[in-house]
Amino acid sequence: MSASTSESAPPLAPPMGLIAEMTHRCPLRCPYCSNPVALDRAGDELDTDTWLRVLDEAAALGVLQMHFTGGEPLARRDLPLLVRRAADAQLYTNIITSGVTLDERMMARLIEAGIDHIQLSFQDVEAANADRIGGLAGAHGRKLAAAQRIREAGLPLTANFVIHRQNIARVPAMLELAEALGASRSEIAHVQYYGWGLRNRDALLPSRAELDATTATVEAARARLKGRMVIDYVVPDYYAARPKACMSGWAQRFIHISPTGRALPCHAAESLPGFTFVSVRDVPLADIWRADPAFLRFRGTAWMPEPCQSCDRREIDWGGCRCQAFALTGDAARTDPACALSPDHAVMAAAVAARGEAPPDFVYRQFSAADPVG
Numbered sequence: 570m571s572a573s574t575s576e577s578a579p580p581l582a583p584p585m586g587l588i589a590e591m592t593h594r595c596p597l598r599c600p601y602c603s604n605p606v607a608l609d610r611a612g613d614e615l616d617t618d619t620w621l622r623v624l625d626e627a628a629a630l631g632v633l634q635m636h637f638t639g640g641e642p643l644a645r646r647d648l649p650l651l652v653r654r655a656a657d658a659q660l661y662t663n664i665i666t667s668g669v670t671l672d673e674r675m676m677a678r679l680i681e682a683g684i685d686h687i688q689l690s691f692q693d694v695e696a697a698n699a700d701r702i703g704g705l706a707g708a709h710g711r712k713l714a715a716a717q718r719i720r721e722a723g724l725p726l727t728a729n730f731v732i733h734r735q736n737i738a739r740v741p742a743m744l745e746l747a748e749a750l751g752a753s754r755s756e757i758a759h760v761q762y763y764g765w766g767l768r769n770r771d772a773l774l775p776s777r778a779e780l781d782a783t784t785a786t787v788e789a790a791r792a793r794l795k796g797r798m799v800i801d802y803v804v805p806d807y808y809a810a811r812p813k814a815c816m817s818g819w820a821q822r823f824i825h826i827s828p829t830g831r832a833l834p835c836h837a838a839e840s841l842p843g844f845t846f847v848s849v850r851d852v853p854l855a856d857i858w859r860a861d862p863a864f865l866r867f868r869g870t871a872w873m874p875e876p877c878q879s880c881d882r883r884e885i886d887w888g889g890c891r892c893q894a895f896a897l898t899g900d901a902a903r904t905d906p907a908c909a910l911s912p913d914h915a916v917m918a919a920a921v922a923a924r925g926e927a928p929p930d931f932v933y934r935q936f937s938a939a940d941p942v943g
């Protein structure tokens with residue numbers, strides 16, 4: 570802790586990355602999906618011409634990386650066209666995909682468009698459990714084929730495993746699979762408990778012993794694979810003593826755009842009450858980045874309460890996650906309860922204590938309770 574409370578507005582650099590959530594449509598239904606519980610419908614999605622304009626605006630603003638994600642970004646037929654525009658504008662292009670529809674024809678179109686990198690998500694290494702978690706029979710086999718296509722095309726591959734109590738025992742096998750697939754990077758990321766993940770928390774939250782075993786596995790693999798494969802590791806906040814620097818700080822490095830065009834400081838920001846998020850249909854990207862009230866609300870440190878305001882980590886973790894603070898305390902402006910210094914930290918331990926011996930059934934992602942998928 571530091572006694573200093575001096576503040577200065579951080580210099581406003583351009584966003585490093587634009588995260589384009591192209592659609593909430595997806596052939597899978599993962600019960601931890603980072604999409605909001607209220608999903609956007611296809612008919613409301615941003616049109617191609619607006620996306621093309623936004624890509625040009627992003628390049629002019631100084632954005633370096635374009636991340637095309639979803640839902641399943643391949644559900645958008647115009648994805649190769651958008652990748653081409655981004656590549657022509659000298660943006661680094663990445664697609665984050667479930668891979669189940671990445672056939673040879675689409676792979677060739679993406680290569681021709683200039684794609685730089687593909688991040689492929691897996692639900693497990695055991696096909697039956699992977700398909701059960703994702704809610705789609707045959708999905709795992711199609712992902713393996715997609716991984717092979719990506720590597721045969723000469724693209725760098727990141728293999729992304731979202732882990733939780735129903736697959737965490739197989740982290741060693743996940744790392745072996747990533748290595749066998751020729752991935753240059755592997756992400757072992759615990760579920761984050763927002764949106765669908767929060768709804769399914771008891772079905773997903775691992776035990777402390779499972780987390781510790783996984784951490785030891787990852788550290789050993791990092792030593793073994795040094796120079797061959799980078800391993801990113803994301804731990805669950807519920808066992809943390811300090812929070813993550815969510816989005817590297819609110820509105821500091823990334824702009825997120827929802828399928829309907831709303832500009833957000835993070836993908837879960839629409840869960841926060843009292844905000845109006847403007848659309849890139851109506852407002853230029855540069856104006857949103859520099860002056861939109863929603864982006865200014867939690868940028869920097871001036872908004873922080875104690876204990877963050879006088880803490881020497883306030884420009885390291887930026888007080889943690891605003892959406893988690895709201896989800897667990899009802900107030901987005903409080904210190905993230907993941908921090909042991911937060912007056913609300915006990916809610917984390919209470920959630921762990923309430924975790925049952927056997928996981929309850931998943932509540933699968935769906936468009937609405939009145940319109941279930943499957």
Ligand code: SF4
Binds near residue numbers: 596603667
């Ligand atoms: S987490 Fe699962 S359901 Fe959500 S977008 Fe990714 S693959 Fe689709």
Ligand code: SF4
Binds near residue numbers: 876886887889904910
């Ligand atoms: S959340 Fe706040 S109190 Fe906790 S370490 Fe970060 S800045 Fe300090």
